[in-house]
Amino acid sequence: LLFKDEVNQIVTTNVRLKQQWVDVNLKWDPAKYGGIEKVKIPSGDIWRPDIVLYNNADGDFAIVQETKALLEYTGKIVWTPPAIFKSYCEMIVTYFPFDQQNCSMKLGTWSYDGTVVVINPESDQPDMSSFMESGEWLMKYYKCWKHCIVYDCCPDNLYLDITYHFLMQRLPLYFIVNVIIPCLLFSFLTGLVFYLPTGSGEKITLSVSVLLSLTVFLLVIVELIPSTSSAVPLIGKYMLFTMMFVIASIVITVIVINTHFRTPNTHIMPQWVKKVFIETIPNMMFFSTMKRPTQEKKGKKIFTEDIDISDISGKMGPANVTSQSPILKNPDVKNAIEGVKYIAESMNSDQESSKAAEEWIFSAMVLDHILLAVFMLVCIIGTAAVFAGRLIELHLQG
Numbered sequence: 001l002l003f004k005d006e007v008n009q010i011v012t013t014n015v016r017l018k019q020q021w022v023d024v025n026l027k028w029d030p031a032k033y034g035g036i037e038k039v040k041i042p043s044g045d046i047w048r049p050d051i052v053l054y055n056n057a058d059g060d061f062a063i064v065q066e067t068k069a070l071l072e073y074t075g076k077i078v079w080t081p082p083a084i085f086k087s088y089c090e091m092i093v094t095y096f097p098f099d100q101q102n103c104s105m106k107l108g109t110w111s112y113d114g115t116v117v118v119i120n121p122e123s124d125q126p127d128m129s130s131f132m133e134s135g136e137w138l139m140k141y142y143k144c145w146k147h148c149i150v151y152d153c154c155p156d157n158l159y160l161d162i163t164y165h166f167l168m169q170r171l172p173l174y175f176i177v178n179v180i181i182p183c184l185l186f187s188f189l190t191g192l193v194f195y196l197p198t199g200s201g202e203k204i205t206l207s208v209s210v211l212l213s214l215t216v217f218l219l220v221i222v223e224l225i226p227s228t229s230s231a232v233p234l235i236g237k238y239m240l241f242t243m244m245f246v247i248a249s250i251v252i253t254v255i256v257i258n259t260h261f262r263t264p265n266t267h268i269m270p271q272w273v274k275k276v277f278i279e280t281i282p283n284m285m286f287f288s289t290m291k292r293p294t295q296e297k298k299g300k301k302i303f304t305e306d307i308d309i310s311d312i313s314g315k316m317g318p319a320n321v322t323s324q325s326p327i328l329k330n331p332d333v334k335n336a337i338e339g340v341k342y343i344a345e346s347m348n349s350d351q352e353s354s355k356a357a358e359e360w361i362f363s364a365m366v367l368d369h370i371l372l373a374v375f376m377l378v379c380i381i382g383t384a385a386v387f388a389g390r391l392i393e394l395h396l397q398g
Contacts, residue, residue: 004089004101004136004137004168006091006093006096006225006226007223007226007227008057009057009088009089009090009091009226009228010057010058010086010087010088010089011086011087011088011089011103012084012085012086013084013085013087013105014082014083014084015082015083015084015085016080016081016082016083016130017051017063017080017081017082017083017107018078018079018080018122018127019048019049019051019078019079019080020076020077020078020079020122021049021076021077022074022075022076022077023046023047023075023077024075025075026046026071026075026077027073027074027075028073029073030073036073037072037073038070038071038072038073039070039071040068040069040070040071041068041069041071042066042068042069043066043067043068043069043079043081044066046069046071046077048069048079049109049112049117049119050109050110050111050112051063051107051108051109051119052107052108052109052110053085053087053105053106053107054106054107054108054161055087055088055104055105055106056085056086056087056088057086057087057088058086063081063083067079067080067081067082085105087103087104087105089101089103089104091226091228092230092231093226093228093230093231093233094231094232094233094234095233095234095390096170096225096226096233096234096235096236097170097172097174097175097176097179097233097234097235098170098172098234098387098390098391098394099169099170099233100140100167100168100169100170101167101168101170102165102166102167102168103165103166103168104163104164104165104166105163105164105166106161106162106163107161107162107163107164108159108160108161108162109159109160113154113157113158113159113160114148114157114158114159114160115157115158117160118160119146119160119161119162120146120162121144121146121162123144124143124144124145125142125143125144126142126144126164128142135171136170136171136174137168137169137170137171138168138169138170138171139166139167139168140167140168140169141165141166141167142164142165142166142167143164143165144162144163144164144165145162145163145165146160146161146162147160147161147162147163148160149161169394175224175235178221178224179221179224179235179239180235180238180387182217183214183217183238183239183242184379184383186210186213186214186217186242186246187242187245187246187379187382187383188376188379189210190207190210190245190246190249190375190379191249191372191375191376191379192206192372193206193207193210193249193253194249194253194256194368194369194371194372194375195368195372198256198257198260198361198364198365198368199260203253203256203257204250204253204254204257207246207249207250207253208250210246210249211246211247211250214242214243214246218239218243234386234387234390237386238383238386238387241382241386245375245378245379245382249375252371256364256367256368256371257364259360259363259364259367260360260361260364260365261360262357262360263356263357263360264352264356264357267360269356269359269360269363273363274359274363277362277363277366277367278359278362278363278366281366281370282366
């Protein structure tokens, strides 16, 4: 086996086609010719069966090598010309690159029917003693059959042929190393986008970089995949899964970034979001290292209620004082009190805004951690779902 062209569905094989027959016109008595029992003669000087490859893929049907034939005194002729056959083999790409291909070579006479030339296989299996193993294919099974066929063009004639069948299993190491593992690494790199802090501003950059790298990679390896529309190969499904995986990560990353940069001025956090992403999930998933939103501590609250001052000496008046201290009638004191109240209200508002912003940031952080685990899990499960079934089937077949 020299080469298998999956794109054009052609198998190139280097064979030695051993043919032997008896020609009664070429017998002699060795005693009359100095004891010569065998002689090699040019094959072009004798009659030869016109054996051709019926399922030839390059238009060169006949064997054109003019090698010498071995002639015995009994008239037996053995002719073993070398030939390079390019035969058509329909590719079944459903399980590519973990596929098996059943190819055949149909040999027979082109000019003579079964009443003139009778062909028989020497054995029900081809001679594989000189077979050289291919680096891409493993020969699992081989056998030959003799067929008797009546063609529509010649209904009165019976034609004979010998068909050799070969079951070959692809050795997938090349595709595992050069296609599957890089796609798997792209998927893992996509999952790591959610481990990158949103505040760094590099999430989208990393996601788009992975997508562009994957696109260039797919353009490079697309020629390795059989170009047929009969079925989608396993490796094509996995590449499609990887592409969708990366695109989904970009879409979700945009949502996470939008959540991270939300403020009370633009969005009000729903209670269910606070309940799920701040109170419930962090406790369930043990996010102990994550800094939670600042909790309001007792005694730290800034009060803005009206202050009742009874006198300048600092003594507190009764709670039911109805008269106002003369000092409070001073316009400067009133302005000072109003200023303090304004500052207190502003600080309280800023504190609430800061707390709300921290809650959005914390929610985005929790969402990032969840998505990191989910994407890594989907990456592993998706890879197993695409390839595991076929690998188990091949293992059971031995």
